[in-house]
Amino acid sequence: MTASPLRRAPLALALFCAVSTLLAGCAPDAAPPAAQATAEAPKAATSGIDLAGIDKAVKPGDDFDEYANGAWKRATEIPADRASLSTGFYVFEKAEKRLSDLVQGLEKANPGAGTNERKIADFYAAYMDEAGIEARGIAPLQPKLDAVNAISDAASLSRYLGAGMRADTDPLNATNFYTENLFGLFVAQGLEDPSKNVGYLMQGGLGMPDREYYLAGDKDMAANRAAYQAYIADILELAGDADAEKKAKTIFDLEMKIAKAHANVVDSQDIHKTNNPWAVADYAKNAPGIDWTAFFDAAKLNGQQTLFAWQPDAIRKLSALVASEPLQAWKDYLRFHAINHSAGLLPKAYADLSFAFYGTQLNGTGKQRDRWKRALGATDGALGDAIGQLYVKQYFPASSKARVEDMVKNILATFRDGVDKLEWMTPETKKTAKAKAETMLIGVGYPDSWRDYSSLEVKRDDPLGNALRAEEAEYRHQTGKLGKAPDKKEWWMTPQTVNAVQLPLQNAMNFPAAILEAPFFDPAADDAANYGSIGAVIGHEVSHGFDNLGSEFDAEGRLRNWWTPEDAAHFKAATDKLVAQYDAYEALPGLHLSGKQTLGENIADVAGLQAAYTAYHKSLGGKEAPVIDGMTGDERFFLAFAQAWRAKQRDAALRAQVVGDGHAPARWRALTVRNIDAWYETFKVAEGETLYLKPQDRVRIW
Structure with missing residues (x-):
């Protein structure tokens, strides 16, 4: 996730292939557009684990990413038009197909002039008009x-x-x-x-x-x-x-x-x-x-x-x-x-030159994405909320919203309980931390209100003008907020974005509808897998409110140091160990990760995984987790986490991420497990194995 004071970096920007904004919204005061009835969560029928992707020839304690994902990696090739491939990409593909269906449906429906639906259809059609683009030069x-x-x-x-x-x-x-x-x-x-x-x-x-x-x-x-x-x-x-x-x-x-x-x-x-x-x-x-x-x-x-x-x-x-x-x-x-x-x-010659440099040279991508995919992404970027409104009406059931909201509440409660048990934290700091957790706003699926696009002019024969006017409209939207009271419920992602975000200034979290799909969240899967995948994502975003950046902001989103010197010293000692742990990882020969650059995301991964694990066990209500597909609940939990981070990445793209991104590449995020005591017990990880850390060397923050 990237990290801004208002917008804590999206969960996995480089690897989750998040679409910026896809199809954007209607009336600003429209009612929430999901189904009305809240269905009871279906009984779990599957483990939620990709058994074929596991490489059992690898010891979990030597390389848990290879153990969980090695067979998948060997059987999988990165598509020629992509710099990387990940679990998030498959979820993104599903969202992209749905968005394509929505846009094609609008074109056939021939919506009225001036409507959001007409603007979506015309923006897309203009981008697809290659002959017109060539003719206009x-x-x-x-x-x-x-x-x-x-x-x-x-x-x-x-x-x-x-x-x-x-x-x-x-x-x-x-x-x-x-x-x-x-x-x-x-x-x-x-x-x-x-x-x-x-x-x-x-x-x-x-x-x-x-x-x-x-x-x-x-x-x-x-x-x-x-x-x-x-x-x-x-x-x-x-x-x-x-x-x-x-x-x-x-x-x-x-x-x-x-x-x-x-x-x-x-x-x-x-x-x-x-x-x-x-x-x-x-x-x-x-x-x-x-x-x-x-x-x-x-x-x-x-x-x-x-x-x-x-x-x-x-x-x-x-x-x-x-x-x-x-x-x-x-x-x-x-x-x-x-x-x-x-x-x-511009004409194809310009686009091809641009792709050869930005796509192939900088990211190692051999083939440009199909034009319809680029057109869809551009339309989404310009009219994200408009499409989002259509997307959630059709693809996001109220039952999924309710179940994920319950998971978020469980993980927040687990976090508050964990604060109470911290022996090193002073009562004064505990009080502020709990207040922040108790008032954190939870946004699941879609926002309460939608962007107004009435002032954005879209012409069916002006693709370049449409794009430039959309950029200007976004600028006007942002500058229009200056001097006004902040909207604490404002979303910074569209519902069709495969990502999640923590917003420290708003003390809020957004979990868009599109990420709430299998394998991140599968209504048919056992809770162990859901807590290990989307639960860890939720825990990650909750934890961002208390990491090296989030801990600088109080419950009102005000920059305020609410730590005592003793608390701050303990926190720094723990995070210093995490910096050293990630500094040791070598992504490419001679190119190491920067533990300091990725610290906020690494803190959130460790704390979020621990919170999700504790919340999962709390959800069992004292009962024993069932064995499914020959795996215990804890095995499924940790495997789901690692498989959520499965990825392959071209060297050029990997280098770009290590140099300039606030997130560690996915492979090393999967290794977060080495800081969790329960992982050692679950997979019988012993001293001498590559990932083994002595108990005192495991990073425990919250």
Whole structure:
């Protein structure tokens, strides 16, 4: 999961293949659209475990991921159009097929003009019109290119940069705000004053995913840099630019300076380093270089009194670059990024160049996804709530909602009980922790209200314009929240997203409908498997409220240190052990995981798995778990957890995740079990086996 103060990183962004937003919603005050009757959960009939995927030749204590998933890995190939394959992908495929059926059904139904259904159908149809895209060429982008060409001085450059700023809804998982946007804007409640929403200015401006792609010294990153500069030249040459190679070098050199200005991932995750309220009037003094008056006016932010500088040093350095670098270099840079940003909706030659670099070079993917899948993803990204409303009406029964809500309540209760039993925690800190757990908002399936898309213009013959207008509409939606009281029940994922999220500023959790499918949640499966899979996901998100970031926020979502020094010292000692544990994992030769970078997610994995295990045993009500498929309840619980994290990943994608993501790759998340005492007893793990940890070395946090 990525980690922002308002939005704690999604559970497995890189491997769960979460669709950003798929089909978006109708009237903002529409009633919850699930079935009315709450059915009793069906009696368990299956173990919920993929028996064929287990490799019994491997000792569980030597490599539990290989034991649980080794046979599946040998029998499974990553599709040519994907960088990875995981359990989440199969669930995603089911959601994608359902969404395709919904969209195709809308096209046949011929909905009325102006309705959400019409907008969904037209957005999708426009994206699929390859012949029209080829015929129009680069002309749909010409107004933007003309705006770049019209830049004549520092003020007009600043206005262009301000007008192009867009909303960043996940700042810590994407510490670089992509494309020509030198800055991104994140909107959330104030860190110390939760009564109103404020804006946070984020670093951006890189064409590759993270500063390490520019600065790391290994040969793979050097190859990426060479390929990127060649890609810039190819795009410019295709667009008819003279001196494309010379311009490509100028653009790359400018981005290298931008990368050197950036804060790294770990610093961007430090919430205390982001708490920098700058008066808008002081930006010119604090970060000279940009014409901030022109920038904020164009960004529609000139009415704000204060904007927080998330990465203040980076903002200072980026602003200085605006003044120090030649104006023509900026114009070349902005022209390239305008084309690059929209390459997927330009003629095929542009889209193919973009995929060859971003898909094949950076992620190792050999084949571009089918156009209908890309069209569906783009439609979902633009109109997510509209499709979500349709999705839950058709595919999410009230019985599933009720059963998962009960699981969440059980795990929250287990967590509160666990706090009471902590010998190291002082009564004062226990009281605050329990208050936070007791008031945590649970969102299962779908939100209480839906996004209003009435102002978004969608044209059946303007795919590029539709995409750009949708981005602008999202920006307006986010800036429209500035100065207003936060909506504590706001969702940051659509129902059709295969993911889950903890929201520390809202003290809330979202579990979208699409992740509540087998094998994560199977109404026909035994509780052991459901607690081991979706239960551990729930425990993970609950635990995020109390990890190294979540523990900085109280029940109101206010940034407040509610730990005593003694409690904080114990917590740090435990987390230091977890950092060391993950630092030791080697993903690729010479490339180790960063325990500090992934700490928040690793804490949540350990604490969440323990909470889910305890809640599972509590759900048995003192009875013995049945033996199913020759496995005890505990065996099924731990196997379900590891199989939920089964994955295969191309080396390039693995490298990208290790370098820039806040999550450990799936294989090492499956090894979380080595910190749980019950796993040792269940699988008879003995000293001398690879994963064995002495009891005192096992990480116990909550």
